[in-house]
Amino acid sequence: MTNWMRDPTAETSAVKRARRVPPKSLEGLTVGLFDIGKTRTPEFLDRVEQRFKERGLKTYRCGKPTNAKVATTENLQKISSEVDVILIGLSD
Amino acid sequence: MAERLEAKHKGGTLVSRKIEYSDTSDPMEVCYQRGWTDGLPVTPPTDERVLEMLKGTRRRADEVVGKIPPYLGTCTVEKVAINAVLAGCKPEYMPVLLAALEAALEPVFTLHGVLATTYFSSPIIIVNGPIARAIGMNSGLNVLGQGNRANATIGRALNLIVQNVGGGRPGEADRSTLGAPSKYTLCFAEDESDPEWEPLSVARGFPRGVSTVTLFQGHGPEAIVDQKTRTAEGLTRSIASSLVKMGHPKLVQSARAVLVLTPEHYAIYKESGWDRKKIERALYEATIRPGREILAGADGVGEGVPASRAEEMVPKFHDDGLMVVRAGGPAGLFSAVLPGWLAGRNKLELQPVTKEIKT
Amino acid sequence: MNFDSRGIPGISVVTTGFTDAVATQSKALGFEPAVLFVPHPIQNRTPEELDKIADDIVEPALKLLTAVK
Numbered sequence: 214m215t216n217w218m219r220d221p222t223a224e225t226s227a228v229k230r231a232r233r234v235p236p237k238s239l240e241g242l243t244v245g246l247f248d249i250g251k252t253r254t255p256e257f258l259d260r261v262e263q264r265f266k267e268r269g270l271k272t273y274r275c276g277k278p279t280n281a282k283v284a285t286t287e288n289l290q291k292i293s294s295e296v297d298v299i300l301i302g303l304s305d
Numbered sequence: 306m307a308e309r310l311e312a313k314h315k316g317g318t319l320v321s322r323k324i325e326y327s328d329t330s331d332p333m334e335v336c337y338q339r340g341w342t343d344g345l346p347v348t349p350p351t352d353e354r355v356l357e358m359l360k361g362t363r364r365r366a367d368e369v370v371g372k373i374p375p376y377l378g379t380c381t382v383e384k385v386a387i388n389a390v391l392a393g394c395k396p397e398y399m400p401v402l403l404a405a406l407e408a409a410l411e412p413v414f415t416l417h418g419v420l421a422t423t424y425f426s427s428p429i430i431i432v433n434g435p436i437a438r439a440i441g442m443n444s445g446l447n448v449l450g451q452g453n454r455a456n457a458t459i460g461r462a463l464n465l466i467v468q469n470v471g472g473g474r475p476g477e478a479d480r481s482t483l484g485a486p487s488k489y490t491l492c493f494a495e496d497e498s499d500p501e502w503e504p505l506s507v508a509r510g511f512p513r514g515v516s517t518v519t520l521f522q523g524h525g526p527e528a529i530v531d532q533k534t535r536t537a538e539g540l541t542r543s544i545a546s547s548l549v550k551m552g553h554p555k556l557v558q559s560a561r562a563v564l565v566l567t568p569e570h571y572a573i574y575k576e577s578g579w580d581r582k583k584i585e586r587a588l589y590e591a592t593i594r595p596g597r598e599i600l601a602g603a604d605g606v607g608e609g610v611p612a613s614r615a616e617e618m619v620p621k622f623h624d625d626g627l628m629v630v631r632a633g634g635p636a637g638l639f640s641a642v643l644p645g646w647l648a649g650r651n652k653l654e655l656q657p658v659t660k661e662i663k664t
Numbered sequence: 665m666n667f668d669s670r671g672i673p674g675i676s677v678v679t680t681g682f683t684d685a686v687a688t689q690s691k692a693l694g695f696e697p698a699v700l701f702v703p704h705p706i707q708n709r710t711p712e713e714l715d716k717i718a719d720d721i722v723e724p725a726l727k728l729l730t731a732v733k
Contacts, residue, residue, distance in 0.1 A: 223378025260718035302677030
């Protein structure tokens with residue numbers, strides 16, 4: 214069933230909000246690598262992390278214990294305080 | 306049920322974009338995510354609610370009311386209704402809200418500046434006339450505080466329109482250093498229970514019995530205490546000594562003010578037969594001070610008037626800069642000032658605006 | 665899982681064959697997530713194949729993680 218509300222704005226922006234503007238450069242920033250618990254994700258992120266590190270980026274591994282459960286607020290807050298941008302994978 | 310069917314049928318007459326959400330989403334959270342709130346929760350604007358709100362006005366939903374600063378978004382009556390739903394208004398508030406919005410859009414009100422300023426100000430709405438009682442507005446106990454739906458939601462709806470239709474948001478176009486709780490909402494009715502008192506609407510040129518909104522750029526309230534003085538003359542000097550402190554004691558002719566005169570203070574004036582004109586004139590004159598007492602630089606304090614004004618008698622306000630409004634509960638020997646926006650150096654360029662409320 | 669609302673720009677890496685669900689999710693979230701697609705399936709890839717898939721998204725990921733268009 215589709216539900217809707219009426220837009221109270223002047224409708225000059227997209228229906229979807231643009232995502233938060235990313236930084237111009239990752240220099241000095243920490244890239245989070247979030248494992249959402251799907252099979253083979255740890256190896257995948259290991260490789261991505263290695264490549265990021267080769268480029269001199271700072272990384273931070275994080276995730277939730279199983280794919281079935283949602284991330285806890287506490288967990289999300291901690292991660293948000295440690296990283297500047299984040300890559301979330303793998304959705305399968 | 307009938308409403309829902311009518312919504313489905315008439316939903317075609319609403320033209321605002323539909324923002325869809327799934328059954329598992331909480332519409333109140335969606336409103337937050339979309340940035341439609343002022344920080345407090347809003348009522349999700351479903352078709353049924355918007356159509357119900359539009360019943361509060363005879364005006365057509367597609368009528369353009371104006372372009373809302375800062376980004377000049379086009380605001381139709383439908384958009385007003387959607388924001389009125391967000392705010393929690395009842396349909397019968399629509400005429401007041403529409404009149405308030407039109408008043409705020411008058412060039413001399415300078416709505417863009419009020420929104421963008423670093424100062425505390427926002428549009429304050431003062432309602433006069435029969436509509437105030439008809440829609441259940443508060444002019445008495447706790448009038449400037451919480452608790453009354455009409456007071457709370459009409460002011461809120463106007464601010465949400467500026468935010469949502471105009472795009473004016475704190476941290477973006479809204480550069481207010483500190484803001485104020487009055488930026489959520491400050492809207493109230495004048496106490497017109499005394500037939501001998503000239504209401505603000507009449508003072509501003511409208512016939513008695515006509516309902517009006519007066520829009521004032523300001524914040525507040527700040528307390529004006531006097532629990533001792535018993536004469537009209539003494540009370541005038543007492544209130545004036547508080548009024549001159551507004552903003553900074555040595556800052557003059559740069560902001561207007563609304564004095565909210567409470568019943569116990571008003572009683573002192575009434576006993577001496579002072580009417581509105583006499584009170585306003587006396588207060589204005591009582592805030593005039595010798596320039597040499599308020600020179601800039603004295604005691605290392607930078608604010609003040611230049612030395613060239615030392616021999617002048619300098620008023621705190623422009624001659625039309627102080628408006629008195631009666632309101633408040635029956636007990637309490639305190640009145641209040643609503644300080645105006647600090648951009649009021651040119652009295653012609655920045656003014657309050659009064660408009661008739663048409664139902 | 666919304667890092668966007670916590671001030672953290674993010675990108676998602678998603679296996680293809682899942683496009684519809686991402687569209688639905690972004691509708692619910694109300695913003696356009698930055699999404700990179702990798703080939704499906706993932707579970708049965710050899711380590712070498714997985715490495716290649718990871719290598720291939722590094723540059724696109726860095727582009728999406730910064731404002732460089």
